[in-house]
Amino acid sequence: MITEVNKILLDSVKRLLRRGATANLQKIINKTHAADLSVLFRSITFADQLRLFDMIKDIERKGILFSELDEDSLLRLVDNLDIDDIVKILENMATDDVADLLGRLPDEKSGAILEKMKKEGSEEIEDLLRYDDDTAGGIMIPDFIALKEDLTAREAIEALQKDYIDVEMPFYLYVVDEYNNLVGVSSLRQLVVVPPDTRLRDFMATDVFSVTTNMDQEEVAKIVAKYDILAVPVVDENNQLVGIVTVDDVIDIFRAEATEDILKMAGVGEEFIETKSVMRSTRIRLPWLFACRICLSCSIYTCHYGYGREYRHTVFHDCGQRTCHRQNQHQRPVAGGAERTHCRAYPGSHIRYANRTSGTGAVQRI
Numbered sequence: 438m439i440t441e442v443n444k445i446l447l448d449s450v451k452r453l454l455r456r457g458a459t460a461n462l463q464k465i466i467n468k469t470h471a472a473d474l475s476v477l478f479r480s481i482t483f484a485d486q487l488r489l490f491d492m493i494k495d496i497e498r499k500g501i502l503f504s505e506l507d508e509d510s511l512l513r514l515v516d517n518l519d520i521d522d523i524v525k526i527l528e529n530m531a532t533d534d535v536a537d538l539l540g541r542l543p544d545e546k547s548g549a550i551l552e553k554m555k556k557e558g559s560e561e562i563e564d565l566l567r568y569d570d571d572t573a574g575g576i577m578i579p580d581f582i583a584l585k586e587d588l589t590a591r592e593a594i595e596a597l598q599k600d601y602i603d604v605e606m607p608f609y610l611y612v613v614d615e616y617n618n619l620v621g622v623s624s625l626r627q628l629v630v631v632p633p634d635t636r637l638r639d640f641m642a643t644d645v646f647s648v649t650t651n652m653d654q655e656e657v658a659k660i661v662a663k664y665d666i667l668a669v670p671v672v673d674e675n676n677q678l679v680g681i682v683t684v685d686d687v688i689d690i691f692r693a694e695a696t697e698d699i700l701k702m703a704g705v706g707e708e709f710i711e712t713k714s715v716m717r718s719t720r721i722r723l724p725w726l727f728a729c730r731i732c733l734s735c736s737i738y739t740c741h742y743g744y745g746r747e748y749r750h751t752v753f754h755d756c757g758q759r760t761c762h763r764q765n766q767h768q769r770p771v772a773g774g775a776e777r778t779h780c781r782a783y784p785g786s787h788i789r790y791a792n793r794t795s796g797t798g799a800v801q802r803i
Contacts, residue, residue: 443476450477454485459492466492475505483513490514500530508541515542524553531605533578533686536565540575573657574650576690577671577680580604584637586612586620591633606668606683612641619647619670619678647672650679657682658690 446469453462466474466489474493478486493499503511503526515523527535527550539547539562551562568574582601584593593610601607610628612621621641631640647670648657661669661684671680 443473446473447477447480450489451481454481454488462489463492463494467494467498471498471501472505474502475507475510478502478506478510486510486514487517496526497529499526500534503527503530503538504534511538511541515546520549520553523550528554531578532562532580533565533576533680536562536575537570540566540570568650571654572650573648573652573654573671573682574680576654576657576686577650577682578605578686579680581668581670581678581681582607582610583613583617583678584610586614586636586638586641588637589633590628590631590635590637590640593628593637606681608667609670609681610637611645611670611678611681612637613678617677619645619672619676621645622670645670648682649674654690655694658687658694661687662691 446465450462450465453465469477474489478489481489490499490502493502503514506514527538530538539550542550554562565575565577565579570576580603582597582604584596588596597607597610608625610623610625611619612623614620621638621643622645623637623641627640646660646664646666648660650671650673657669661682666684668681668683670678671682673679
């Protein structure tokens with residue numbers, strides 16, 4: 438959906454593209470959020486998409502744009518970029534986003550990209566690709582803070598400063614035992630307010646909400662929403678901590694599930710989700726629209742020639758009252774295609790209903 442702000446941005450960019458104002462375009466593109474750029478990309482030609490993409494200087498913003506693009510735009514863009522350039526972008530993205538993006542690419546393309554990536558990062562991504570896309574394992578982040586339960590608060594702070602500088606979700610500190618089993622959790626606030634020599638096991642919360650790697654993503658989202666937490670830890674079958682699912686992923690899940698439900702109600706199914714190609718959208722919807730047309734025709738036929746005969750009649754009362762309309766079903770037929778009954782409003786009179794479907798066209802007074 439294009440908002441008023443995005444419409445202004447689109448009009449400005451199109452105008453600058455026509456004028457060839459490269460300097461002004463670069464300023465706008467590098468100040469615009471990647472989410473807004475993804476909306477912009479849907480409304481311009483592919484040649485202009487490549488041109489604007491090359492103008493983005495920050496490689497991390499290119500990665501965010503990759504994550505925000507719809508599938509068709511992403512595939513076209515990746516097909517026209519050098520693999521080395523793609524790898525540079527992916528290496529600056531979060532591991533879970535890289536796994537999600539590679540899952541949207543053809544196997545041959547994603548395999549070639551994985552071979553080019555650094556071994557350590559590639560192994561993490563391959564681990565995530567082992568899980569189904571719609572499970573906790575498929576959407577989790579493998580970068581999190583896990584500290585041993587016998588560490589003091591001072592030692593934990595030093596570990597954060599040394600080993601966990603780039604962690605995406607630093608608000609929760611997960612506590613594990615010597616076997617890497619999840620045993621507790623602490624907030625960053627708790628860590629800095631307790632005495633420095635207090636061990637983590639003495640102030641951590643032991644009632645930790647966690648999910649398993651094979652849990653459906655919608656159930657994971659419900660847990661995060663129910664308990665109002667920013668992240669939920671993911672454990673394997675041995676209760677070992679393997680990742681976390683953050684609240685931003687939960688928002689994406691709710692949005693995707695709502696879109697999927699609406700499209701299913703419209704009868705176009707999951708394939709239509711995030712599809713922006715006119716031809717592909719038409720191809721997906723055409724069978725359903727054709728089926729709707731057939732059902733509509735059958736409904737009209739049934740209403741017109743269906744069970745019994747339903748008539749909309751013009752009624753003349755011999756009691757002198759003006760013409761009125763009444764619907765009459767399954768009345769006793771009489772000669773001439775008409776039906777006889779008593780006037781309910783005036784019991785002493787009789788009326789005859791003219792049968793419009795019989796083609797008599799006659800309305801008679803008795």
